[in-house]
Structures are given as C-alpha cells and as structure tokens.
Amino acid sequence: MGGYNKHTKDRSDYEDYYTHNDKVNNISSHLYIAYKEGESATKKEELINCETENEIETIRLLKKWALIKSERIADNSLLENQFNELATKWKDETGLFSTTFHKIVNDYYFEIVAMGKEIVPFILNDLKNNGPSHWHTALKALTKENPVSEEDMKKNDKIRKAWIEWGKAKKLI
Amino acid sequence: MGQSKKIDLIDFSRNMDEFPPGYVFDLHKGRIERHFPNLKIGENSSHKSKKGDDYNCAAWAIELKEGWIEFKDEHGNLDLRLETYISYYENLGFSQTDTIQLEEGVIKIAIYTDAKKEFTHVARQLSNGIWTSKIGDWEDIEHTTLEAVGGKSYGNPAVIMRKQLNPC
Numbered sequence: 001m002g003g004y005n006k007h008t009k010d011r012s013d014y015e016d017y018y019t020h021n022d023k024v025n026n027i028s029s030h031l032y033i034a035y036k037e038g039e040s041a042t043k044k045e046e047l048i049n050c051e052t053e054n055e056i057e058t059i060r061l062l063k064k065w066a067l068i069k070s071e072r073i074a075d076n077s078l079l080e081n082q083f084n085e086l087a088t089k090w091k092d093e094t095g096l097f098s099t100t101f102h103k104i105v106n107d108y109y110f111e112i113v114a115m116g117k118e119i120v121p122f123i124l125n126d127l128k129n130n131g132p133s134h135w136h137t138a139l140k141a142l143t144k145e146n147p148v149s150e151e152d153m154k155k156n157d158k159i160r161k162a163w164i165e166w167g168k169a170k171k172l173i
Numbered sequence: 174m175g176q177s178k179k180i181d182l183i184d185f186s187r188n189m190d191e192f193p194p195g196y197v198f199d200l201h202k203g204r205i206e207r208h209f210p211n212l213k214i215g216e217n218s219s220h221k222s223k224k225g226d227d228y229n230c231a232a233w234a235i236e237l238k239e240g241w242i243e244f245k246d247e248h249g250n251l252d253l254r255l256e257t258y259i260s261y262y263e264n265l266g267f268s269q270t271d272t273i274q275l276e277e278g279v280i281k282i283a284i285y286t287d288a289k290k291e292f293t294h295v296a297r298q299l300s301n302g303i304w305t306s307k308i309g310d311w312e313d314i315e316h317t318t319l320e321a322v323g324g325k326s327y328g329n330p331a332v333i334m335r336k337q338l339n340p341c
Contacts, residue, residue, distance in 0.1 A: 096208050096309040096326055098229035098294060099243050101251040103309075132226050132310050154241050156226045 079115065083122045086112050091132065103134045117142045124167035133159040205308055208326045212316060226310040231258070233307035234282045234295040235265060253291035255331055258284055267334040273319065275302040281335045283319050287328035294327040 090108035097103050112119065120142055123135045133156035140146050147166040152158035167173040206212055231242035244252040244261070259269070262282065273281060275298065283304070285294040296306040296319060306322050307313040316322060319330045 091310075092204065094309070095311050096205070098231060098241075098307065098309050099251065099253060099292065100241075101253055102293070134226070134310075154243075155239070156241050 076118075079118060080122055083112065083115065083119050086115075087122075087126060087131075094134075095132070100134060100137070103132075104137050109138065113138050113141055121167070121172045124163060124173045127160050128164050128167075128173060133157070136163065139163055205311060205314070209322050210324055211318075212314075212321045214314070228307060229309065230295050230307040231261075233305070233313055234262075234297045236297075255284065255286050255290055255292055258292050258295070259332060259334070262334050262336075265336070267336045270333050270335040273298070273333055276335070278338050279335050280338055281333060283330040284332045284334070285323070285327045285329060286331040290331070294322065296322065296330075 086108050090106060090112065093108060094103045094106050103109070112123075120139065123131075123139055123142075127133070127135055136148065136159050145166070148159050148162045152162065164173065206214060226241070228238050229241045229243070232238070232240045242261075244257050246252040246254075246257075262284075267282065270281070273283065275281075281298040283296045283298075284292065285296070287293050294306065296304045296316075298304055299315070303315050303317055304319060304321075305313060305315050308322075314322075323329050
C-alpha cells in the first residue's frame with residue numbers, strides 16, 4: 001500500500017487504526033508495568049521487539065520513547081547506587097562524631113552534594129528510613145530552602161520530620 | 174568489670190527469650206572498634222543503647238537523652254573551641270579538676286580535643302568509676318578507661334571537670 005492510501009479513511013483503515021491503538025496501549029501498559037517494577041532496559045527492549053512486525057510510525061516513536069525512558073531509569077539507578085555507596089562510606093567515617101562540623105567537613109559528603117539536586121529524593125528517603133539528620137546542610141545547599149525553624153535546629157528528630165514533610169509537599173517522596 | 178557475653182550476629186535459630194531485656198546485639202561488629210583501636214567491646218567496654226542521633230555526647234555528659242548540643246560563634250560558624258565547652262559546663266555547675274579519681278557524690282566529665290585543640294568528645298564518669306560515652310550517631314557505651322576512646326578520632330582528654338551532686 002502506498003503512502004497516500006495509508007491515510008484513506010475507509011473501514012479497514014479505521015480497523016487498522018484501532019488495532020494499532022490496542023497494540024500501542026498493550027505495549028504501553030507492559031512498559032508502565034516494567035517501569036514501575038524497575039525492570040531492566042533489556043527486558044523493555046524485548047517487550048517492544050515482539051511487536052515490531054507492524055511498522056507504524058507510532059510504534060517506532062513508542063520504541064524510541066521506551067528506550068529513552070529505559071536509559072533514564074538506568075541513569076537513575078546508577079545515580080542511586082552511587083549515592084548509596086557514598087552515603088554508606090560517609091556514615092561509616094563520620095557516624096562517631098558528635099559535632100556537625102566533623103560530620104560535614106568530609107570528602108564523601110562533598111562528593112554527595114556535588115552530585116546535584118537529582119539526589120534530593122534519595123537523601124529524603126534516607127532521612128525517612130531514619131538516616132542521620134545531618135543531611136540538613138546538604139539539603140539546604142541543594143534545594144536553597146530551609147523548612148527547619150531555628151528553635152528546632154537542636155532537635156534532630158524535628159529536623160528529620162521537617163524535611164520529610166517538605167519532601168512530601170514537593171512530591172519528592 | 175566482668176567480661177560481657179557477646180554475639181556478633183543474630184542467630185535466628187535461637188530463642189529470643191534467651192536474651193535479657195535490653196540486650197544490645199552487636200550487629201555492626203568492628204565498626205566502633207575500627208575508629209578506636211584501644212577499645213575492645215566486651216573487654217574494656219560494652220554497648221548500652223541502640224544507635225540514634227537524638228542526642229550527642231555533650232548532652233549525654235549531663236544525662237540528657239534528647240538534644241544535639243553544639244555552639245556557634247558570633248559569626249554564626251560552628252564553635253569548636255575548648256573554652257566554649259568549658260564555659261558551657263561551668264554554667265551548669267562544673268569546675269575544672271586535676272584528677273579522674275572517683276569521688277562519692279561527685280560527677281566528673283572529661284572533654285577531649287584533637288591535635289588542633291578543638292572539641293571532639295566528652296565522656297562522663299559513672300558512680301562505679303566506669304566512663305560512659307555517646308559515640309556520635311551510634312550507641313552509647315561504657316569504657317573502663319578514658320584512653321579507650323582516645324586516639325586518632327577523638328584525640329585525648331584535655332580537661333577534667335567535676336560537679337558536686339546535691340544530696341537527695
């Protein structure tokens with residue numbers, strides 16, 4: 001079928017259109033499930049390939065979208081792994097200190113902050129899981145915000161709660 | 174002090190009723206010792222609490238289990254000067270002394286400083302002569318000597334302070 005005829009609106013074309021849409025929806029739902037379950041990029045590629053006999057433009061775009069999405073997920077996982085590794089080293093090296101100065105003047109802490117504001121959700125999750133409240137300085141630097149009142153600054157559970165509430169309000173956790 | 178019984182990891186085949194209330198499992202074997210080469214958990218020291226950052230050593234020195242006590246200077250920077258901590262405890266009734274000797278009715282604290290003479294830690298003497306320290310975000314522990322938590326991390330005790338307790 002030629003390119004022009006492809007867009008002729010007869011009954012069969014509508015049927016193709018709906019069939020195509022069903023396929024797109026089907027693939028989309030698979031992709032969504034895969035995304036939610038954190039499946040690997042390879043797995044998503046397989047899900048797409050099983051439908052590629054139908055070479056419709058939308059499928060091609062969807063595949064492209066899926067790959068971009070997969071790469072983003074992979075990047076995010078890499079970032080999270082990198083954050084977890086640095087955070088573990090930081091806690092292990094500075095957990096013994098009782099002064100904020102000795103906790104934050106640390107190479108691992110600097111490296112974490114240098115990763116940029118994409119790591120804010122990871123920090124907030126760590127706080128939520130009872131991580132040390134000395135993430136306060138990093139969060140303040142990365143977000144340019146401070147939800148902790150001056151009177152709560154000496155109470156670490158209140159610092160933790162203030163940031164968790166802030167994160168929830170911003171839909172970051 | 175008798176040598177305390179120690180388990181490195183929870184053995185799930187064992188009945189939890191075997192362990193006394195408040196038993197602290199050593200889930201992080203070696204973590205504290207790694208920073209304090211003179212400290213041997215179960216020999217010259219023991220764990221006494223769960224880890225947590227609700228309070229720090231400066232609070233624990235005055236028996237508080239809430240609050241992260243630290244200071245800022247006139248420019249808003251963290252103040253680690255030894256004099257600042259001495260002054261804080263003096264305002265609470267402590268005075269400097271030369272001896273760590275146990276005295277009845279007296280509470281003693283030891284303030285540690287690093288090579289730059291900046292505050293790192295404070296330990297408190299218990300009524301049995303043993304010292305107690307809150308290790309940062311981690312557990313509070315008891316140790317038989319001040320040297321047990323001395324070394325590259327906390328430096329050494331720089332000042333000993335005493336406070337007469339009011340008779341009940």
